[in-house]
Amino acid sequence: MIRLxxxxxxxxxxxxxxxxxxxxxxxxxxxxxxxxxxxxxxTSLKMINRLIPITRGKIYINGVDTQxxxxxxxxxxxxxxxxxxxxxxxxxxxxxxxxxxxLKHWPRDRQHKRARELxxxxxxxxxxxxxRYPSELSGGQQQRVGVARCLGADxxxxxxDEPFGAIDPITRHKLQEEFLKIQExxxxxxxxxxxxxxxxxxxxxxxxxxxxxxxxxxxxxAALLAQPKDRFVxxxxxxxxxLKGLRLLRARDVMRLPKLTIRLRESVSDAIQLLxxxxxxxVPAIDDDGRFVGWIEREDLETSSSLTDALTxxxxxxxxxxxxxxALSMMLGSATxxxxxxxxxxxxxxxxxxxxxxxxxxxxxxSEDE
Amino acid sequence: MKRLIVPLLxxxxxxxxxxxxxxxxxxxxxxxxxxxxxLVATFQHFQLVLAAxxxxxxxxxxxGFIVSRRAxxxxxxxxxxLTNVGQTVPTLALLxxxxxxxxxxxxxxxxxxxxxxxxxxxxxxxxxxxxVSPAVKEAAQGMGMSRWQVTTRVELPLARPVVIAxxxxxxVVNVGxxxxxxxxxxxxxxxxxxxxxxxxxxxxxxxxxxxxAALAILLDAILGLLEQWLTPRxxxxxGPPSSRRLGKPAQQPT
Numbered sequence: 001m002i003r004l005x006x007x008x009x010x011x012x013x014x015x016x017x018x019x020x021x022x023x024x025x026x027x028x029x030x031x032x033x034x035x036x037x038x039x040x041x042x043t044s045l046k047m048i049n050r051l052i053p054i055t056r057g058k059i060y061i062n063g064v065d066t067q068x069x070x071x072x073x074x075x076x077x078x079x080x081x082x083x084x085x086x087x088x089x090x091x092x093x094x095x096x097x098x099x100x101x102x103l104k105h106w107p108r109d110r111q112h113k114r115a116r117e118l119x120x121x122x123x124x125x126x127x128x129x130x131x132r133y134p135s136e137l138s139g140g141q142q143q144r145v146g147v148a149r150c151l152g153a154d155x156x157x158x159x160x161d162e163p164f165g166a167i168d169p170i171t172r173h174k175l176q177e178e179f180l181k182i183q184e185x186x187x188x189x190x191x192x193x194x195x196x197x198x199x200x201x202x203x204x205x206x207x208x209x210x211x212x213x214x215x216x217x218x219x220x221x222a223a224l225l226a227q228p229k230d231r232f233v234x235x236x237x238x239x240x241x242x243l244k245g246l247r248l249l250r251a252r253d254v255m256r257l258p259k260l261t262i263r264l265r266e267s268v269s270d271a272i273q274l275l276x277x278x279x280x281x282x283v284p285a286i287d288d289d290g291r292f293v294g295w296i297e298r299e300d301l302e303t304s305s306s307l308t309d310a311l312t313x314x315x316x317x318x319x320x321x322x323x324x325x326x327a328l329s330m331m332l333g334s335a336t337x338x339x340x341x342x343x344x345x346x347x348x349x350x351x352x353x354x355x356x357x358x359x360x361x362x363x364x365x366x367s368e369d370e
Numbered sequence: 371m372k373r374l375i376v377p378l379l380x381x382x383x384x385x386x387x388x389x390x391x392x393x394x395x396x397x398x399x400x401x402x403x404x405x406x407x408x409l410v411a412t413f414q415h416f417q418l419v420l421a422a423x424x425x426x427x428x429x430x431x432x433x434g435f436i437v438s439r440r441a442x443x444x445x446x447x448x449x450x451x452l453t454n455v456g457q458t459v460p461t462l463a464l465l466x467x468x469x470x471x472x473x474x475x476x477x478x479x480x481x482x483x484x485x486x487x488x489x490x491x492x493x494x495x496x497x498x499x500x501x502v503s504p505a506v507k508e509a510a511q512g513m514g515m516s517r518w519q520v521t522t523r524v525e526l527p528l529a530r531p532v533v534i535a536x537x538x539x540x541x542v543v544n545v546g547x548x549x550x551x552x553x554x555x556x557x558x559x560x561x562x563x564x565x566x567x568x569x570x571x572x573x574x575x576x577x578x579x580x581x582x583a584a585l586a587i588l589l590d591a592i593l594g595l596l597e598q599w600l601t602p603r604x605x606x607x608x609g610p611p612s613s614r615r616l617g618k619p620a621q622q623p624t
Binding site for chain 1: 511519
């Protein structure tokens with residue numbers, strides 16, 4: 001647990017980089033410091049491991065004042081990864097990863113075992129990479145080693161300063177996903193700096209949005225998107241914040257239960273009758289085992305001899321855990337404007353429509369007071 | 371070992387030339403220095419260079435280190451200036467000065483040469499430490515290395531190739547300057563050349579110059595090997611033998 005209490009930083013030239021910052025990062029929480037460059041986010045991060053001395057205020061880690069600890073021991077208990085990675089070019093990948101274990105005087109074989117473990121964790125086969133040098137790795141591989149290195153001595157807290165900032169978008173996306181998976185398993189307490197709102201929304205449990213050294217809003221991503229506190233926050237998260245918010249929701253949160261389905265073996269006239277009675281233009285079709293097979297549309301029925309003939313197969317289907325932004329893009333490509341949500345056995349468990357999504361997002365409109 | 375072929379051939383040629391000159395016996399009315407005299411002079415020359423260089427390394431590397439420390443700037447800057455001045459004073463004047471102060475001879479020559487050899491070492495030590503990427507130093511510090519550990523485990527190993535390159539430069543220059551010192555102090559190969567110039571016997575001048583050149587070439591080659599050998603594997607330009615380069619580190623300003 002990290003607690004900042006009225007922390008300020010005034011540099012020797014008089015600039016006040018951080019002004020009276022107070023916040024708490026709970027144990028196992030992924031907190032993102034977000035803001036434009038020069039907002040004090042990196043300074044705040046570096047005050048936690050005392051790379052930058054605090055001018056005023058206090059920082060506690062698990063209730064202990066960081067000022068009261070030996071600075072080197074403090075840092076050895078905190079994982080640290082930076083944008084420029086800073087791998088030691090004269091040491092092998094294994095030696096780089098073992099930096100903190102070595103500083104902590106772990107026995108050699110334990111260091112070695114740990115390095116192998118961590119390389120596996122970040123998806124780099126140890127046998128191939130242990131003895132390589134940083135200059136022999138690609139940018140993405142170097143950053144993986146950087147992440148492995150900051151996990152070296154299994155610290156409970158990680159500080160990460162734009163660790164995926166200098167990588168191409170595809171690799172960055174992949175590393176973000178992988179890191180989230182790692183975090184799901186390890187449950188570290190993380191302070192993570194970025195200027196990328198998308199990264200913040202994707203990675204953070206909470207987001208601390210800063211401007212000019214001040215904490216403007218500290219909230220979870222959904223709240224930040226749904227209730228931006230002021231104009232600055234709204235501008236920073238962007239005009240497409242509603243779309244960004246979709247990523248935070250999953251199909252199961254929004255889908256409606258299918259009220260009407262039709263079995264493929266039923267007759268065309270039955271189908272027409274059913275659709276007329278409910279004044280619907282389409283209905284999802286299922287086979288004898290209850291598996292979703294596609295859509296029956298009213299206009300196709302006139303010219304078809306059986307429902308199998310009339311069937312429009314679904315181009316894509318969603319799962320309950322599919323993020324809404326992906327589901328929405330499926331909907332835009334679907335003939336009926338709906339997406340079927342299927343469970344693992346391909347049974348229809350719900351339907352997604354524009355109306356359903358709008359109803360969920362309608363909550364936001366209330367905060368849309370200009 | 372391939373890189374040794376050319377220097378070795380050159381050195382052999384120069385030794386051959388020396389042998390040829392020595393074998394002349396007499397030129398006109400002058401008796402040429404004999405083999406043993408040439409060998410003693412060469413050895414003296416070598417000693418002079420080695421002693422001066424050794425002192426210059428002992429003094430220059432710490433000065434370079436001090437100059438690179440921001441906290442020690444108050445002493446580092448004057449030291450750097452002093453070193454620069456040492457280099458600006460003409461060789462001959464500097465050596466003349468040291469002989470006046472210390473009396474002509476080996477000691478005066480060593481001190482003069484040492485001052486002259488200092489600058490490349492100081493400057494390269496400073497540049498080598500300065501060239502260590504700030505990100506690497508920040509990472510080292512952020513992971514909990516003490517100042518001493520950052521210096522000994524990160525900065526110095528990374529600066530080492532550059533420091534040795536400086537030593538190599540200063541050593542080669544030193545062999546030449548030592549000839550001048552020899553002229554003044556009457557020791558080493560400089561003595562042979564002085565006599566040769568005085569009596570206008572080209573052969574005698576060559577007899578002193580060729581071994582000096584051979585010495586410079588051999589020392590340079592040896593230090594070149596040392597430089598390569600002491601460069602950490604991850605930094606070698608041709609790369610470690612294990613594999614080829616896959617890409618260069620991504621770097622972007624924040």
